[in-house]
Amino acid sequence: MAQIFTASADTRLRASLLAVFLCMFLIVLVVGGYADSSYGTLVGWVQDQSVPFSHEHHVAGLGIDCRYCHTSVETSARAGLPATHTCMSCHSQIWTGAAMLAPVRHSLAADVPLHWNRVSRLPDYVYFNHSIHITRGVPCVTCHGRVDQMPLMTRAEPFQMQWCLNCHRNPGPNLRPPAEVTRMDWSDWDAHPDLHKDFGELVVKTYGIEPAKLTQCNICHR
Numbered sequence: 001m002a003q004i005f006t007a008s009a010d011t012r013l014r015a016s017l018l019a020v021f022l023c024m025f026l027i028v029l030v031v032g033g034y035a036d037s038s039y040g041t042l043v044g045w046v047q048d049q050s051v052p053f054s055h056e057h058h059v060a061g062l063g064i065d066c067r068y069c070h071t072s073v074e075t076s077a078r079a080g081l082p083a084t085h086t087c088m089s090c091h092s093q094i095w096t097g098a099a100m101l102a103p104v105r106h107s108l109a110a111d112v113p114l115h116w117n118r119v120s121r122l123p124d125y126v127y128f129n130h131s132i133h134i135t136r137g138v139p140c141v142t143c144h145g146r147v148d149q150m151p152l153m154t155r156a157e158p159f160q161m162q163w164c165l166n167c168h169r170n171p172g173p174n175l176r177p178p179a180e181v182t183r184m185d186w187s188d189w190d191a192h193p194d195l196h197k198d199f200g201e202l203v204v205k206t207y208g209i210e211p212a213k214l215t216q217c218n219i220c221h222r
């Protein structure tokens with residue numbers, strides 16, 4: 001039988017297979033590195049918005065509670081973004097002529113909601129629910145960072161699966177009194193790790209929170 005592959009063809013085949021393998025390996029490295037980098041996770045990046053709304057001014061400066069604007073955070077899956085009339089309850093009196101606020105006035109006049117570019121967002125195949133986290137006492141700051149120090153909103157956490165799972169495996173130590181979930185500065189609470197631990201254990205027991213269930217795939221992928 002005639003030889004189909006010469007010895008040199010065989011070497012070339014091996015060499016090209018090795019090259020293909022190396023390329024695939026590099027692609028995995030690059031894509032993996034991208035997904036973990038701030039480019040991939042968008043941590044710390046600012047979104048352009050038509051109105052440069054400052055959480056620092058409104059939360060730290062004026063002392064407005066998160067729930068005044070994110071009204072459905074305790075009761076539904078979504079926190080909700082404020083309606084134009086929420087802004088106008090103040091800005092019909094304060095800074096009424098400011099150019100910065102022109103889109104807000106236009107939105108009210110035209111009866112068209114303001115458009116905000118989203119900062120923290122999960123892929124569609126992941127299910128998330130604010131109300132269950134808030135009622136169990138997971139504070140906003142754990143997932144969204146020091147919002148009161150953000151002149152423009154940035155994403156504080158990568159929201160990767162591993163990050164969610166890290167807490168779901170042992171939520172107790174991350175829980176605070178639900179009435180105080182919107183408080184940003186927790187230094188006085190964190191200064192008492194023992195109380196903190198006892199409180200977490202009590203909540204886990206009271207609500208029958210089961211880490212073994214919380215890490216099941218169908219909790220977040222339904």
Ligand code: HEC
Pocket residue numbers: 051052053054057058061062064069082086087088089090091094095100101104
């Ligand atoms: C409880 C009253 C109140 C509400 C509600 C409110 N603001 Fe303000 N806003 C203020 C005050 C007061 C200032 C001036 C702050 C300063 O100069 O320290 C201000 C300032 C601003 C500024 C100027 C830039 C800055 O941050 O100093 C923008 C833009 C703005 N607000 C947008 C909004 C938008 C958009 C909403 C609705 C989502 C809103 N505000 C809701 C009271 C309010």
Ligand code: HEC
Pocket residue numbers: 049053055058059064065066067068069070081082116117118119120121140141144147148152153182184
């Ligand atoms: C006066 C109204 C107001 C208050 C008070 C307020 N926010 Fe907001 N928030 C907004 C507006 C308007 C946006 C959309 C613009 C932006 O992203 O900055 C927003 C956006 C956000 C986002 C980004 C959502 C996304 O995916 O784009 C988070 C997270 C957030 N707020 C958390 C908080 C937390 C936590 C508090 C309390 C510490 C708070 N906010 C208080 C008005 C408010």
Ligand code: HEC
Pocket residue numbers: 066067070073077078079080081120121122123128130133134138139140141142143144159181182
């Ligand atoms: C356990 C983590 C976690 C906690 C606690 C949490 N958030 Fe979120 N938040 C998220 C995630 C994840 C998203 C993106 C959801 C999506 O894209 O489906 C989000 C989205 C948002 C948004 C965007 C708009 C929307 O309707 O969802 C706002 C506003 C917001 N959060 C505000 C808050 C406020 C205010 C609190 C505290 C009262 C809070 N969040 C507590 C994780 C959290």
Ligand code: HEC
Pocket residue numbers: 122126127128129132133136138142143159160163164165167168171174207208209210214219220
């Ligand atoms: C800091 C802790 C913490 C983080 C971070 C966290 N969770 Fe949770 N999660 C909890 C707790 C506590 C519960 C409530 C468990 C219970 O009551 O049984 C919960 C419950 C849930 C539930 C169940 C809701 C239901 O209806 O049963 C879903 C879905 C969920 N989390 C999704 C997520 C996703 C997705 C992320 C990441 C983007 C995330 N969580 C990050 C602590 C956390």
Ligand code: HEC
Pocket residue numbers: 122123126159160161164165168214215216217218219220221
């Ligand atoms: C606590 C919530 C949670 C649980 C439980 C969970 N996932 Fe995920 N999963 C996520 C989030 C959030 C993402 C989105 C990650 C991103 O955007 O980077 C994700 C992404 C994924 C992806 C897409 C690829 C990737 O890794 O980004 C796959 C596949 C996946 N999950 C499979 C699973 C399987 C299998 C299980 C059960 C063993 C599981 N997940 C349990 C939250 C969860």
